[in-house]
Amino acid sequence: MTRIALTVNGTRFEEDVEPRQLLVYFLRNGLGLTGTNVGCDTSSCGACTVLLDGESVKSCTVFAVQADGCDVTTVEGLAEGDELHPVQQAFHEQHGLQCGYCTPGFVMATISLLKENPDPSEEEIRRGLEGNLCRCTGYHNIVRAVQAAARAGA
């Protein structure tokens, strides 16, 4: 076991982990933060996307030990009380989801995208979210949600 200390959604945790434990399982099984989903488990679908030091990563392709000392944000860390994060609000208003399984990953990827490019074109949004798959193929409303979030200054 290896001791790690990291901040998740603003709370500091110190835990012993097996080096082979992937960050997504540390979050889900270790901390009970099940908003981050496991989809493909092959680094493809992006359902497990979280922010690591503010940038989107696939938490199924990061060992928890690699996040030692880092700042992790999951979908649970976005809302302020009852007030949704502007990107969550935009997905809600534009109905940027169908079954919802991919949604936490899309929301986290969108936050990272808008941080790097606050005013993306439709093409830039589609390319910028290429690491996330929606099996319901609900991409049109997802793109509309990202456009709405950008307009709202998210």
Next chain:
Amino acid sequence: MIPAGFEYERAGSVDEAVSLLGRDEDAKLLAGGHSLIPLMRLRFTRPSLLVDIGRLDDLRYVREDGDRIAIGALTRHADLVRDPLLARRCALIGEAAATIGDPQVRHRGTIGGSIAHGDPASDLATIVLTLDAELVAHGPGGERTIPAAAFFAGMFETALARQEVLTEIRVPKVPAGTYLKVERRAQDWATVGVAAARVDGRVQVGLTSMGATPLRARSVEEALAGGASPAEAAAHAADGTMPPSDVIGSAEYRAHLAEVLVRRALEQV
């Protein structure tokens, strides 16, 4: 899909990484992990010790070095995409890095990891071969420089010795260059990729996914030197290659793609 168990050590310096690699015959370096972790999850590889060099921030840089550009091995793809010096002096590196994986992958994956992995589908490996880059390795006996032409030994095999760490990639400044690739879907590996660049007044061409290693299209380069047009030279794109046939495409399809992409690339440089 959980990887097999392993011991984990985080290196605080390149020298410490070299020494840790000496501790275990099945040790592997971990940088961004975006080649290694997927393979470990599938248990295609099961190193008994991982030496994490991901925190060696002094290996993350792009800087001018005389007539060359020196790139630290831990520079991430996302950093290559945004780097202003590369954009001015060796633009094809950032352009190619922007097509690797997806944003999440580019936030973690590193140029050194991509090259040291020895995957014939690596875009950046083809580019360093095309540019005749120099690859700097640190080992127990100190530092040595390996020409890219001598680096790629076979599929997933490189000239790096067991205890050597790739630390820097030195590329020439090039006035023109491009990287074109066809991929079946977003995020896919290159079905075929083609790099072309003008190096010291001569056009050099490299191929991705056309054999067991990244390849130089020497017949194309010779034809160009002999005055051939882009289309005439591109007809030699698949000469001497052994492209794989797999679910993504047949060898014949890849040979066809190589010719088309080489012609288009040559028209740009």
